[in-house]
Amino acid sequence: MNDNEPRTLDCGKTVEELSAYLAAGRTPSDPRIETCPECLNALQGLARVSQLFQDLITQDVADLPAPPANWFQDIMTNIHREVRAGRSLPLPHPDTRVDLSVTEGAVLALIRTVGDTVPGLLIGTSHLEGNVEEPGAPVDVSVTASVLWNHPIPDAAHTLRALISDALATHTALNITAINITIEDLHRETTDSDKET
Amino acid sequence: MQYPDRDRLEDVADAILVGRAVDGDTGAFETLIRRHGPLMRAYTARIVGSMADADDVVQDAFHTAWRRLPELRDPAAVRPWLMRIASRLAFSSLRRKPAEVELPDLESALPADTQPENIAVRNAQLRALSAALDTLPEDQRRCWLLREVGELSYDDIAQEMELPTATVRGKLARARASIYAQMEGWR
Numbered sequence: 001m002n003d004n005e006p007r008t009l010d011c012g013k014t015v016e017e018l019s020a021y022l023a024a025g026r027t028p029s030d031p032r033i034e035t036c037p038e039c040l041n042a043l044q045g046l047a048r049v050s051q052l053f054q055d056l057i058t059q060d061v062a063d064l065p066a067p068p069a070n071w072f073q074d075i076m077t078n079i080h081r082e083v084r085a086g087r088s089l090p091l092p093h094p095d096t097r098v099d100l101s102v103t104e105g106a107v108l109a110l111i112r113t114v115g116d117t118v119p120g121l122l123i124g125t126s127h128l129e130g131n132v133e134e135p136g137a138p139v140d141v142s143v144t145a146s147v148l149w150n151h152p153i154p155d156a157a158h159t160l161r162a163l164i165s166d167a168l169a170t171h172t173a174l175n176i177t178a179i180n181i182t183i184e185d186l187h188r189e190t191t192d193s194d195k196e197t
Numbered sequence: 198m199q200y201p202d203r204d205r206l207e208d209v210a211d212a213i214l215v216g217r218a219v220d221g222d223t224g225a226f227e228t229l230i231r232r233h234g235p236l237m238r239a240y241t242a243r244i245v246g247s248m249a250d251a252d253d254v255v256q257d258a259f260h261t262a263w264r265r266l267p268e269l270r271d272p273a274a275v276r277p278w279l280m281r282i283a284s285r286l287a288f289s290s291l292r293r294k295p296a297e298v299e300l301p302d303l304e305s306a307l308p309a310d311t312q313p314e315n316i317a318v319r320n321a322q323l324r325a326l327s328a329a330l331d332t333l334p335e336d337q338r339r340c341w342l343l344r345e346v347g348e349l350s351y352d353d354i355a356q357e358m359e360l361p362t363a364t365v366r367g368k369l370a371r372a373r374a375s376i377y378a379q380m381e382g383w384r
């Protein structure tokens with residue numbers, strides 16, 4: 001029952017041909033196939049293989065054993081070793097013999113930290129555009145963010161801009177000429193709100 | 198106060214998490230691992246045939262992903278991208294390790310349910326499918342898994358496997374026909 005020869009239907013079409021037709025999105029439409037009950041039956045069966053396969057993977061995921069004890073921690077440890085420092089931003093110091101700087105990565109982390117305190121808002125990516133290594137050079141800040149559904153976006157953006165401006169003035173010597181905010185996405189709270197409060 | 202926003206991070210889209218992770222936020226990457234790790238482990242186990250090997254491969258895959266995340270052009274498409282990395286590492290680990298172990302049966306226990314007959318039929322069906330999958334030639338199986346689990350487009354599979362798109366379409370069609378033929382008893 002399980003030969004490797006292409007199986008031919010009584011109408012003359014092979015299962016391979018029908019599978020190829022299905023893979024091509026059933027275009028261009030072939031009236032001989034689309035009006036043949038046997039072909040249509042086989043097409044349906046072929047399409048069902050995908051659904052069944054999804055069921056198989058879903059079951060695999062459901063039956064998945066927990067990963068080994070240190071599995072997760074090992075990944076995180078490896079990742080923490082590869083810090084994304086980025087460029088080096090000079091900081092002024094009264095003593096000219098002292099070379100003081102802050103990493104770009106630390107500044108981006110600062111932006112995320114203050115940004116995430118805005119109610120209903122979560123920072124996505126942040127960029128410092130300009131020659132940040134040159135003291136006094138104009139620098140534009142661009143951030144993307146996701147805002148919780150039903151939170152007023154202008155208010156959130158306004159608060160965010162003020163917080164970033166303050167934080168950068170306090171912790172860096174950057175000459176910020178613009179803070180561009182793009183609300184890239186809206187999200188909902190998926191956590192069980194009953195458990196929250 | 199290490200990951201103050203872990204719960205909130207779980208609410209946002211992949212693209213936002215990817216943006217943060219590219220900037221160095223390990224907490225966002227951790228959320229991506231929790232979100233996509235299970236499917237990657239199941240998928241990889243289907244390729245390498247053992248959970249222990251799959252767990253090693255997926256660890257490597259996430260490590261690679263962290264390093265190469267800045268290269269990801271469409272942050273919203275992180276899942277197929279992760280699948281692609283896992284697939285590549287899984288198949289190369291298969292080649293490093295000659296077939297010393299037979300593929301074990303991944304379906305172990307029957308899931309708890311109230312209709313034992315239906316479940317039994319379904320499990321038999323899934324076992325037949327699993328067996329059919331294992332008989333596919335490697336290139337067909339790889340195309341099939343990339344398409345059906347990784348949800349890659351034909352063009353992306355073609356690029357991944359360094360084959361013309363038409364060849365990929367042909368391999369997928371043959372894989373499907375072959376699985377269908379072998380499942381004949383279960384239709």
